[in-house]
């Protein structure tokens with residue numbers, strides 16, 4: 001943590017995207033660490049996969065799948081790369097990534113900048129498979145058939161993924177979140193069902209900016225089409241009161257100010273599903289209290305990104321260790337007993 005604080009001083013002197021790029025470049029040169037071992041009571045089998053720890057890395061940090069093994073080595077129980085679209089795309093004009101230091105938050109309007117699925121496929125094929133790798137897929141901004149983009153992504157990326165995430169909740173691709181609406185969602189998920197390979201779980205990632213009735217409808221569509229889990233949630237377009245000067249930047253807000261909203265949304269999905277579909281929590285998780293609260297509210301797994309910017313990559317490991325202490329204190333033999 002002391003070393004990270006020192007590195008953070010240098011990183012925070014750079015603009016956020018340059019610092020991020022430098023971090024990925026450094027991690028990609030680092031020798032690969034062995035997979036860490038976790039307390040056995042943290043292990044769970046979900047969607048046919050053995051998760052050694054419930055604390056994962058959320059999508060968007062490693063958009064092109066350049067450093068999943070470094071992140072697994074640093075103590076994440078699973079790592080989700082992406083969002084990756086069928087064709088490469090540049091994303092929005094810079095600046096498009098903002099640290100809101102006073103709020104422990106981030107605003108981004110990256111717009112799915114990525115090198116495209118075939119480049120990521122080649123890269124991920126070269127890795128030695130170990131640990132759990134999720135591949136998060138999206139649609140190109142200029143696509144004339146977004147549903148076809150998701151079906152193509154599911155098919156193409158399955159051979160290198162332990163699970164796939166269908167991301168229809170980014171606020172930075174105009175109109176993308178319309179795919180969460182009734183008819184479109186059913187059509188999309190039916191196309192994904194057709195395209196998917198047996199044995200590769202598919203998760204659906206949703207936005208936190210939903211209305212009454214959306215939760216029931218999304219849960220029904222997901223269960224009817226065999227989706228294995230819901231990730232709740234992506235960044236928010238809402239703006240709670242913020243202190244930082246960048247508060248008015250357009251884009252998706254993440255980190256501490258998203259915490260309450262993401263928790264509320266998780267609870268709504270839990271009550272809409274009654275435990276019939278696995279839930280994965282994301283949004284403002286920055287310590288073991290937050291992770292525990294989400295697990296108690298019905299999440300089987302948690303993911304984080306923004307808090308890592310402030311606390312360093314060792315955070316995942318610290319949260320996992322703290323969760324195992326809480327389990328012993330609560331007299332529980334496995335993390336699964338704490339869910340919901």
Ligand SMILES: Cc1cc2nc3c(=O)[nH]c(=O)nc-3n(C[C@H](O)[C@H](O)[C@H](O)COP(=O)(O)O)c2cc1C
Pocket residue numbers: 058059060061063082083097106108110112136167170205233234235254255256258282283284285303304305306307
């Ligand atoms: C810079 C940045 C880029 C992101 N890019 C993606 C993305 O490409 N796909 C995606 O599904 N989520 C993306 N996210 C959302 C995160 O995966 C996560 O859902 C959200 O940030 C809430 O978690 P947090 O508060 O721990 O950051 C991004 C978040 C940030 C901060």
